[in-house]
Amino acid sequence: MADFTLPSKFDRMIHQPARLAIIAVLAGCESADFTYLLNATEINKGTLSKNLSALEEVAYVKITKGYKGKIPNTSVKLTAKGRRAFTKYRRQHRRFLDSVD
Amino acid sequence: MNDGLDFEELTRKTRRLDFEDGLTDLQIGAILLVMSLGAAFFFSDAGLTRLTKALTLQREITLVALAGIFGCFMLVAIGSSRLIARVRRDYFWKDRGEIVPLPWQVDTWVTVLATAVYLVLMIFGLWVVLRGASDDDALLRLLIAVSGVMTGIMYLGMGLSIRLDRYLPVGIVGGLLSGLLFFIPLTFSESWLAFGAIWTTVLLISGLYTLRRTRRSMAEANHG
Numbered sequence: 495m496a497d498f499t500l501p502s503k504f505d506r507m508i509h510q511p512a513r514l515a516i517i518a519v520l521a522g523c524e525s526a527d528f529t530y531l532l533n534a535t536e537i538n539k540g541t542l543s544k545n546l547s548a549l550e551e552v553a554y555v556k557i558t559k560g561y562k563g564k565i566p567n568t569s570v571k572l573t574a575k576g577r578r579a580f581t582k583y584r585r586q587h588r589r590f591l592d593s594v595d
Numbered sequence: 596m597n598d599g600l601d602f603e604e605l606t607r608k609t610r611r612l613d614f615e616d617g618l619t620d621l622q623i624g625a626i627l628l629v630m631s632l633g634a635a636f637f638f639s640d641a642g643l644t645r646l647t648k649a650l651t652l653q654r655e656i657t658l659v660a661l662a663g664i665f666g667c668f669m670l671v672a673i674g675s676s677r678l679i680a681r682v683r684r685d686y687f688w689k690d691r692g693e694i695v696p697l698p699w700q701v702d703t704w705v706t707v708l709a710t711a712v713y714l715v716l717m718i719f720g721l722w723v724v725l726r727g728a729s730d731d732d733a734l735l736r737l738l739i740a741v742s743g744v745m746t747g748i749m750y751l752g753m754g755l756s757i758r759l760d761r762y763l764p765v766g767i768v769g770g771l772l773s774g775l776l777f778f779i780p781l782t783f784s785e786s787w788l789a790f791g792a793i794w795t796t797v798l799l800i801s802g803l804y805t806l807r808r809t810r811r812s813m814a815e816a817n818h819g
Contacts, residue, residue: 511600518602522609523694530692534609562684584603 507552508583512537512545517572517580520555525571546570554579610757613696616687617805618679620765624798626672631791633664639784687809705752709745716741720777735783736776739790743773746794761801769797 508514515535520526526534532542549555554576558569572580613619636642649657684693701709720737747770754762772793776786 514602515600515605518605519609522606522697523612524697526609526694527692530688530694533691534605 504586505579505583507549507554508579510545512541513549514583516542516545516549516570517554517576520570520572521577521580525558525569528568528570531570549576607757609694610697610700611759612694613700614757614759614762615805616683616809617802617807618682620798620802620805622675622679624795624802625675627798628791628795629668629671631787631795633668635784635787635791638787639782642784687813700757701749701753702756705749705756708752709748712748713741713745716744716774730780732780732782732786733777736781736786739783739786740774740777743776743790743793744770746770747773761805765797765801769794772797 508517512535515537516531519531519534528542531537531546532539535542537545546555546557550557553573556571556573558571560567560569637646646657649660688694717737720733720741724733724737747766747768749766750762750769751766754760754766773790776789776793779789781789
């Protein structure tokens with residue numbers, strides 16, 4: 495029998511498309527602001543906020559609200575736990591794709 | 596599965612953002628230029644004579660001055676990073692939102708490969724020098740040449756891993772020219788100058804070309 499990780503074993507918190515897009519963007523930087531995440535993921539504001547809260551609850555991201563000059567700014571950073579989980583997810587995903595090919 | 600979502604490309608795209616406007620190339624080129632000019636002076640006959648004399652006559656003042664020079668260098672490096680962040684915030688990233696780039700953009704496999712090549716080339720160079728097949732400065736020149744090759748491999752690897760095409764010629768040209776330094780009978784000081792000239796030129800061309808292209812596409816977007 496082929497040795498591969500079934501999609502059901504994937505981390506559900508990451509595997510959901512909107513959250514995967516958010517985490518993938520955050521994995522490429524130290525932190526990103528809300529506007530960048532909106533543009534890069536092409537998710538609407540409501541969905542982005544909801545999914546960021548979900549990711550914050552499991553400590554995959556850290557959200558910092560502040561000001562840049564007089565403009566409110568929300569900065570989001572992938573935590574070490576989130577980065578580890580994403581690395582594991584990428585590995586499992588690659589193994590799965592290899593086993594399917 | 597996540598049909599249609601290329602999440603690996605999303606990560607790469609975010610990583611590429613730090614290099615998309617060419618400002619990072621200009622900054623690194625400028626830092627390497629200042630560093631190599633400083634090293635070329637300190638390791639030249641005149642520089643070494645003056646430094647030795649100063650250390651003998653006014654040891655404390657010289658050490659403070661050296662620390663001051665290093666401090667200024669660090670200030671310029673940090674200051675230029677802040678300036679770049681400001682330019683991006685006010686101009687390049689004005690409408691798209693901003694990121695704080697990763698502190699180290701080179702992938703682990705690239706760093707490991709570059710280090711392995713560094714060690715192999717050092718051993719080869721030492722073998723050449725020990726066989727007496729080279730001049731007196733060859734050992735010191737080897738350090739610079741191999742460091743340049745390592746830098747080239749890092750750029751090449753980074754270009755491949757984040758799919759930034761312009762870093763492929765940057766890495767190949769910079770790395771090869773740096774490697775050639777070992778075979779040219781230059782003094783240690785002259786090698787530093789050559790190293791600075793190679794990498795500053797390569798990064799300046801890459802940075803200016805990219806900056807021009809970015810500004811042009813922004814102007815087109817604004818008018819279109």
